[in-house]
Amino acid sequence: MTPDEKHIKRINKYLTSINVLYNDLVREIALLVVNLKVSEKLFRFKDYSRITKAVSEALMTYNNGLLSKIRTYTEYEWDFANQKVNDLLTDNMNAIKPKIPTTAYDSKMREISKQSQNKKALEVFQERKNGKFTVSERVWNITKQAKENLEFAIDDAFKEGMSAQDLARKIKGNLNNPDALFRRVRDKHGNLQLSKNAKAFHPGQGVYRSAHKNAMRLAANEINTAYRQSEQLRIQGNNDVVGQKINLSPQHKVYDMCDELAGSYPKDFNWSSWHVGCKCFRTMILKSPSELITEINNGQNQSPESSANFVSGVPDNFNSWLSENRETLEKRKSKPYFLEENKKFVS
Ligand SMILES: [Zn+2]
Structure with missing residues (x-):
């Protein structure tokens, strides 16, 4: 488990x-x-x-x-x-x-x-x-x-x-x-x-x-x-974590927003779930072993941006989800927390 x-x-x-x-x-x-x-x-x-x-x-x-x-x-x-x-x-x-x-x-x-x-x-x-x-x-x-x-x-x-x-x-x-x-x-x-x-x-x-x-x-x-x-x-x-991946749970059966939002996100994208009862989980995206070995042997602690694995922006599917759901979202009294918490990623 x-x-x-x-x-x-x-x-x-x-x-x-x-x-x-x-x-x-x-x-x-x-x-x-x-x-x-x-x-x-x-x-x-x-x-x-x-x-x-x-x-x-x-x-x-x-x-x-x-x-x-x-x-x-x-x-x-x-x-x-x-x-x-x-x-x-x-x-x-x-x-x-x-x-x-x-x-x-x-x-x-x-x-x-x-x-x-x-x-x-x-x-x-x-x-x-x-x-x-x-x-x-x-x-x-x-x-x-x-x-x-x-x-x-x-x-x-x-x-x-x-x-x-x-x-x-x-x-x-x-x-x-x-x-x-x-x-x-x-x-x-x-x-x-x-x-x-x-x-x-x-x-x-x-x-x-x-x-x-x-x-x-x-x-x-x-x-x-x-x-x-x-x-x-x-x-x-x-600094060794350079992004995060939000994954569907193996128990996920019914197609919903979780399918549409899954993907790789910047490390400072604040995420805890897509909705109440959401079972999605995240994995960390790390610097590659060779990147780590090189910087450590050079006595450095490089920023996440230095890594080839660095995730700099939200995935395209996040933006498409936003534009497809804009009308519904605007009618809602309270916005989903993941939009409130991530204003800089919401265009
Ligand atoms: Zn979910």
């Missing part, structure tokens, strides 16, 4: 643990709600003062758990990407080791290990704003949405005398199909009562009605971006 395949496998494992967090929340809430005397009104936690404090605590546990998991896993993948680059650059040096002086080899190896200390950059990454919000703000929005999701699900699921397990199961079932849930609750109570909660069910573009789905999407995206960002910094910081 390649490092990137392992990376994707680990993300799935992390998501399982985020799923557990959500199941715990639903179970906790079901336990709190199951013995209530519930009125005919649309179910709202705030109408049941006996449980409001405990509900807030359960939601805070979920909120803090989600945030801390995202923090931990972004750090893991940040380090895994560093390790991937270390291994690759080390292999690259080992391949030419017999042809260069030992002192030069040692200093190259020191340089590689020095570049992997990117903890400050990780902190900046974790605190950054992605669009309008930081990760902790996004998590907080998800928690608020989860609360409203739960109120709807309880409204539809609750029957006096049912067990906490049954209630939890029914809530989860409801939340797996938020569209149908929304319609049922609306039919029961009418539009007027719904107006406030209904907002949670009409989130913006690229966001789901289900808070849990949004949590999974946010986590997967943050963790993947951390891995890519860490890799990016190393690519940009090392």
Whole structure:
């Protein structure tokens, strides 16, 4: 398995643990709600003062758990990407080791290990704003949405005398199909009562009605971006890397933008994925062994531009994709991050 395949496998494992967090929340809430005397009104936690404090605590546990998991896993993948680059650059040096002086080899190896200390950059990454919000703000929005999701699900699921397990199961079932849930609750109570909660069910573009789905999407995206960002910094910081190639995943079956954008890009083209859930991976384009041997033996550390392998611009297919999609892109409220981040390559 390649490092990137392992990376994707680990993300799935992390998501399982985020799923557990959500199941715990639903179970906790079901336990709190199951013995209530519930009125005919649309179910709202705030109408049941006996449980409001405990509900807030359960939601805070979920909120803090989600945030801390995202923090931990972004750090893991940040380090895994560093390790991937270390291994690759080390292999690259080992391949030419017999042809260069030992002192030069040692200093190259020191340089590689020095570049992997990117903890400050990780902190900046974790605190950054992605669009309008930081990760902790996004998590907080998800928690608020989860609360409203739960109120709807309880409204539809609750029957006096049912067990906490049954209630939890029914809530989860409801939340797996938020569209149908929304319609049922609306039919029961009418539009007027719904107006406030209904907002949670009409989130913006690229966001789901289900808070849990949004949590999974946010986590997967943050963790993947951390891995890519860490890799990016190393690519940009090392003169022996002269470009990057963005490749389709072997699991890629359906033709999409990934096929149209694959290719060799400049090393400072900021890339983490083409779209949410994208499984493309990148490989580094390095100076040739003979170029490296010559410059090291001459006591030099040449710029990337000196290499015959240097990639100076985006591939033609990137520009054709841009012009073919210009109209659609202009209509979109938020541009894909890879256009925002790479303005100098977008003509
Ligand atoms: Zn892709």
